[in-house]
Each structure stands twice: as C-alpha cells, then as structure tokens.
Amino acid sequence: MKSLKFFGLGSVMALLLLSGCKPKGTETAVTGDAAERVYVAPGKYDEFYNFVSGGFNGQVNVYGLPSGRLLKVLPVFSVNPENGYGYSEETKPMLQTSHGFIPWDDQHHLSLSQTNGEVDGRWLFANANNTPRVARLDLKTFKTVEILEIPNSAGNHSSPFLTENTEYVVAGTRFAVPMDDENGDVPIESFKSNFKGVLSFIGIDKQSGDMDLSFQIEAPGINFDLSHAGKKKSGDWFFFSCYNSEKANTLLEVNASQNDKDFIMAVNWKKAAELVKAGKGRKVVTEYAHNKFDESTHTATSTMKKEVIVLSVEDMKDAMFMIPCPKSPHGCDIDPTGEYIVGSGKLAALIPVFSFDKMIKAIADKNFAGEFDGVKVIKYEAALHGEVQKPGLGPLHTEFDGKGNAYTSMFVSSEVVKWNIKDLKVLDRQPTFYSVGHLMIPGGDSAKPFGKYLVAYNKITKDRYLPTGPELAQSAQLYDISGDKMKLLLDYPTFGEPHYAQALPAEMLKDQVKFFRIEDNKHPYATKGEAESKVVREGNKVHVYMTSIRSHFAPDNIEGIRVGDEVLFHVTNLEQDWDIPHGFAIKGAENAELLIMPGETCTLKWIPKKPGMYPMYCTDFCSALHQEMQGYVRVSPAGSNTPLIYSLNNKKDNAQSPVKAGETK
C-alpha cells in the first residue's frame, strides 16, 4: 500500500518535472485579441481550407481557417443519406470491396498531392483503416473519385502518405497478417512464423491521378504505425514507424512495450520500383477492388483485381533498413529540408531526431547493430542527430513551420511543444484541451509550410462546449504560431474522431467546378432536355428518364407501375447554374434520397411493396416554387394491366390533360 502511494506521488512529480511547470488554466491560455484574429466578417472568406479526417464516421470534414467554420462533410468511405453517396446506383460501386459492400470505415489520415514537395491543390488522399482502402478526392469537385482496396493488409494505418511528386501513395499495414495466398486459418500461436507486415506502394498517374497498386513489400510481421516520405535529398526514401518488435500477440499493452527500442524502417522506394521493373518479386494471387468514379458519366465502376507483385525482405536487402527508435514510435515526420527524421516514442520521455546524412553514411560504412528478420539494423547512435530532452509526456506527432522549428503533440501531458530542430532546445509549450493526438500546420509536412497557424486535434473535450449527454463533440484548437510564443485563438468542434488533417491556402482551390456542363454528360441514362423525358419498361424493370429544373420534374406523374417492379429513376438536373442542386425522394424508398448537381445524372432504385399513390418531391429548397416541385407514382398490384403512362409538364393542368404512353422494350 505504501509503495503504491509512493508510486503515485512519484509519477505526479515526474509529470511536473517533465512538463516544466504546472499547465496553465483555460482562462489564461487565450490572449486578448484572439477573437479578432479568427473573426472572418460576413461575406469574407477564410484564408485556408482545412481537411479534417472524420475518424470512425468515415468521412472528411472541410473547415475554414482561421474561423473554424464547418464548410462541408465529404463522404468517402461511408454512405451519406444527405446526397445519396453509396445509395445511388452510380455511387454504390465506390464502396465495393473483396468482402462485399462496406458502407463505413475508420478514416484516419489525409494527404494533399504535392509537386516538388509542396502542396499543389490537385487531389486529397484518404485512408480507410478497417477494411484497407485508399481514396482519392478531386479538389476541383470535392468528390471522391477513386477507391483502391489494399490486399495482404489489415488496419491500413500508415497511410496515405505521399512521395514529394505524388509518384506513390503508401499503405502500410498496422496488423501483421498471413499473406492472402496462404491459409489464414492458422493458430494465433503461429504468429511469428505465419504473419507478415506488408507495405503497399500505389503508383499515381501524373495527369489523371489514377491509382494502381504497383508493388508490395513483404516486411517482417511487426505493426506499422505511421510514415512519411523523405523530401529533396531524402526524396527517394520512405520512413515507417514500427511497434511490437516483440511480435507479441496477446496483451500488447504490456507485451509489446518490453523492448526499449522499436524501429523506424527506411525504404528506398525508387530502388524497390527498379527491382520490380527488373522482374523481382513474386506474383501473389489475391483479390482487391478498384473503384473509379468517371466524372463524365457521373458513374462509378468497380473492378476486381486478382494479382499483386510482392518483394521479399531478401529482394530488398540493399534498399530497406531499420533504425532503432525508443519505445513504440508513433509519428514519423520529416522536416522541410528532408534532413531530419523525427520519431516519437509514445512511451518515451524524449524525442529522437535522426539525420538522413548520418543514416546514409552508416549504411555506406556498414555501421550495423545486427539484423531483424533479415533487415539490417543501423546502430542507433550512428543515425542519431540528437534527442530532445524532457519535451513532455507522450510525444505523438510533429509538424514544422518552415523556420527551423518543430511542434510536437504530447498526448499524456496534453500540450503542444515547440522546439528547435538543430539544437533540439524546447522553445515554448502550450496546453491543449485535452489529450491532443495529431496536430497540423498548413503545409506542415511538406517542403513549404505556411507557418501561420497550428491546429491541435484533441481526443477529449470535457468542459469545452455545452454538454450533449455522455457523448461530447470532438474538438480542434487553433493556435497562432507566427510569433515566438504560440497563442491559443480558437476551439471548434469536429465530427468523428479527427485524426490527421491537411490544409492549404484557399487561393490554391479557386478553379473549382461550379456545375457540370450538360453537353459533357455521358451518363448512359442522361436526359438532356425535357423533350427527351420518358418512361421505359423492360420486363419488371422500369427506367424513368427524368429531368429536374426549377421548379418541376418531367415526368411529374407516372402510372402503370406494379408491385415488385424495379423502378430506376435516372434524374438529370438540367440547371446550368452554380449552386442549384435538386433533390429527389419518393415515399417508402429504402435507400436514401438523391441530391443531383447541375448537369449531373443520378439514379435511385425503388421497389414498391404495396399498391397505392406514392408522392415524389424535390428535397432541396431550390426556388420560390420548390414546394410545388412534386409528382405521383401510381402503383398497381402485381400482374395488373394499368397502362404505363406519364404526364410531361401539362400546363393548365387538369385530370383529363393529355399524357404520353410509356414505351415497352
């Protein structure tokens, strides 16, 4: 009992010592002019777009900085009833996987495409942690346009990190698993012999951005946590933090925390790509989905791929090395010059900083400490630039301001710590509320950080906002980092559990698509004018070629639908004007409604179960006559002979107005 008390007291003392002084209270943390600095007057725009991962809601949330205003929630890995993503026939293929339709995921990290190490505003990449996937969003439309499933993996955590010219996006597995072409039905006891940690390199087409799983590396069966590519002189290399070098498979909180040092794995991706070109690696038979959204047909397709090239440790012996890193490294961050590799031992009481030049020299000098499962281990001291002493407790992630400073989030001591990269001296520390995970500086993981703001994404929110029952909003905090000392400016709530985020100057995204040109609409069921509207029966399938424009649908009434028919409403929004979407909903629809952008075609499948009159209407308040934007579908019992007819904008409406007969094919 006595010793327990003593232990508790000791840890409190250690915390105080480590964090330097008692954390400041909330009241004193905000400076007087904070409100002014985050105030974006009505009608004015924010300076930065902030893309924040949605965590377990599987989406990406877009905020404006410095105001912290939520601009949009972008569906990526989760179905979204707001606009029918994942519910419409066109977008269902986006969520297809080798395990079937997976309408949710755990979205952790984001990466903005880069050119010469600088963010270029073309695409945003997002990972799905649970059913390993990588998505690409087009920043001209803010739409998810591609999702690639990752085989031989589980827990796609060290992803999606990009090389400096967006040549590759990586997907390192968090869970070691048996390879897909081997029997997975093995005892957990066989972990050490059967389980592998696979790193995937997805090639990205320079022009289109299309992804293709170029190759994988079958690394030792450890857990890969996070990663970052090098830049400039280290641009050919990729760095991954690894934990559980113990290869434990039970009670990891103890058993994976035994080794004093785990690793950062350095992979020369250029050499690996050359090896693949030279015919190295084995073809592994597997199955993974590749889903692409075609922006001219407004339709996604899902293709199942069957094979992947996998390089072995043996293939990679001159292109893959381990650097020891204190206790369970989490973040693995490269400074803007590409020289310093910052590891963050989340259980360590220091931050190790490695030097790329030293690492290269150690490899040349064969300054190795041994091997780990066939991978050469560089001597810790040989690669070490130095250690940041007493930085705080639980260092997780580091970003850079481009002025020679690094900022590290401290989960346990709940603060952000600023330190100098060269002399490793701590310069400033500010409390967070509470338990910060990732932090983000716009461009802070690129060669050109904008160095103006820092956002901390917190894991706990107690007392920050009005309580909402047992479950509270998540929280982000904005700091001004333009001066010597960081200044807390703003709290703003976020969705899901925000993990990583990216941001770029709003200036860079000014060439966005405002509406889709109807002439360019190549959707096979597009209706490019009201005159083309029609209803066509093909057996028990009924295709409704429908148009929407302020403020009516064509056709607006349909009769002759039978119970059990599969009715496909292909709705084309004829508007050619910015911000005039139309919605489409019908009573009893089991999936969702649609939200159709100007010039776009979307399809809702509806299978009526009972005879009756089913109203359909526009769900998005589009004009003064929005409420009039409606119609009916008459459903007759199965097998009945009600003729298939529809009315098409009959002015001076009356019940006897002429109607058109539907076609039967």
Add this chain to the structure above:
Amino acid sequence: MKNNSLKKITRIALVFCGCALVVSLFVPLWSIYLTAPQYPEGLAMYLWPNKITGEYEIINGLNHYIGMKTIHPDDFWEFKVLPYALGFFAFLCFLTAFLNRKIWLYLTLVLFLIFGVAFMVDFWLWEYDYGHNLDPTAPIIVPGMSYQPPLIGFKQLLNFGAYSYPNIGGGIMFGVALILAILAFIEYRKPKQSEL
C-alpha cells in the same frame, strides 16, 4: 469647286471611323447585366451584331417565374441585318474619304444618325415586348408590374437590379456618330472661314 472637297484630317478621320465600324462587327454592342441577392456574381448577357452570348439561358430559366418569353438568338431578324448595316456604314465612310466630297459626308452623317435612332428604337421596342408581353399563367404575377429593362442605365425589377449599357461596339457607334457630326460641323464652317 475646291470648297466642296474635304480636309485631309477629315478624310483620315473617316477612314478611322470606317475601321472602327469594321471592329464593331466582331465585338459585343450592348450589355445587359442583372444582379440579385442570390446572384451576387451577377448574370450578364451580351448583344453582338449577329448573336447573343452570356448567361441568357439562366436568365430564361429565371424569367419563367414572371412569364417572360425565353430569349433565343434565332428569334431576332436584327441579327441578319445588323452586320450588313454596320458593314455598309464602314464602306460608306471609306467611300466618302475616297470621293472627297462634303455632300457625301453629310449624307453619311444623316444616314448613320437615322440608323442609330432606329437601332435604339428597335432595341427599346424589343425590350418593351419582353417586359410587357407576359404569360397570364405565370406563377408570379405582381399587379401593375412590367419588366422592361432600361435602354441605358439602371432599373430595379423586383428582386433584380437591371443594368443596360453599350459595350465596345455600342461605344464605337456612339463615337462614330459623334466624330461624323464634328467633322460635318467643321467642314460646314470651313468655307465661311475662308471668306473671312
């Protein structure tokens, strides 16, 4: 006889006017510009000698609420005539410079002024027709309200502010008319000066 010929500067100015009128064939004559609270970026429509460009399709969409006819370039006989008229006046300017006779200058001025006035009257009638000839079944009918845009200047039409003003081509037409008038005035005064 000598008094009937033109000054060198007049002939140069006539050639300039002719060239300007040739330019006017390839630029918009008139702009109509609409703004509303929900259209802060504005909607523009440009009248060229032979076509309409700009966001007239969107304007058509909006105008259906008040029952205005939709605008289609094919509906205007003017587009078949205007390019020839402007070309004719360009030719007339060159011809006058070449013939070097005052009477031709006066003739050009008078014809061009008639053309200009006719153009404006036609434009006004066209606007009147669109603004007044409304569909009685329109969803929005404001008693006593018409929607004729201004000939030149600004007018508030319900939630829309309508601006109408000459574009490059219209500017050229005004400029040419003004230059021709000044030239005619100078040439008219010239013999009197020489008598003094």
